[in-house]
Amino acid sequence: MRHMKSGRKFGRESHQRKALLRSLCTSLVKYERIETTLQKAKDLRREIEKAVTLAKKLHTVKGETEAQTRGLKASKRTLLENYFHGCDDREILGRTEIKRYISNLSKENREAAEKYLEDPDKNPKPEFIVDYIPATCKRTVKGKDGKELVKERKNAQKILRVEGTVTKLVNRIAPRFESVPGGYTRIYKLGNRRGDNAEMAIIEFTR
Template sequence: MRHQRAGRKLGRNATHRLAMKRNLVRALIEHERIITTEPKAKELRPFIEHLITLAKRGIVSGDRLKLLHARRLVQSRLGPVAKAEFYDKDEMPTGDTVVQKLFDVIAPRYVDRPGGYTRIIKRAERRLGDAGKTAFIELLKEGETKKAVTQAPVAPKVEA
């Protein structure tokens, strides 16, 4: 039985799951909104939120060493850059642009927000081929909050 076993296996072994999570996180940071299956989106959410919290903690500290430590922690969680960096002979390669965007654009956006940086929106359309449930996972925009759920007005009862 799977009692007290957190996480989903997603039909993959451990290294494949980690590689898939890293690829999805890189795509989400780069595009800020991606389409994937519902279970993958639900599995991805804590992973990306932890990375954003690490980046935010490094920025808020104001200490250069803590910022550097946070940057290195995020880089270690994301793994090595798979693509080759092409650059002009007069320029130096910029390094990992995903980590740079996370620290320069995304983490400062959520400095005052205590978690909940992502949103999962279920799609009505199923995936072609296997009809798997799909969902958007997106990073919230600056200043965006949860909308309060309002109850529909109740029609008065008509007595007959």
């Protein structure tokens, strides 16, 4: 009898199950709605709800000093990273790589990104873009004497910095559930899959 044994095996060893759930958590945060088997969706819900609760706590954690607060936030962020693959913000270098990344976005995000990159000063920055450094731009740096100098950056690669999984969860998803104690996701049954007759479902965030 399976007493005190929560979770399913999925025919995998423990490290493989952890990798599977991390991949599912990463996909759910990235797309906010994914299709998978019903059993995986149920186990995924258990994991992602813990991650959202932990992300919410990052906004409220406080120590006695500023340094202690930073340390507490860093430790909680490290715990949060255990739920995902590729947690860090990503830097995309060069026009070709940036173009390839944008082409894989949804139509809405692709149009917003193309509009912003065309003229960053006039157009609003999409939420998923952290920073953009054009090939030619001016930036302020500190000299040896401490004075600020304006330097022009020419003939360099474009740099596009986009948010990672944890950044999106903490900054954009967790605040939606600030007043909600739980139940961050819902599951819709889709029926059985042709071929192996597995029960399929959609899991998505409720807000």
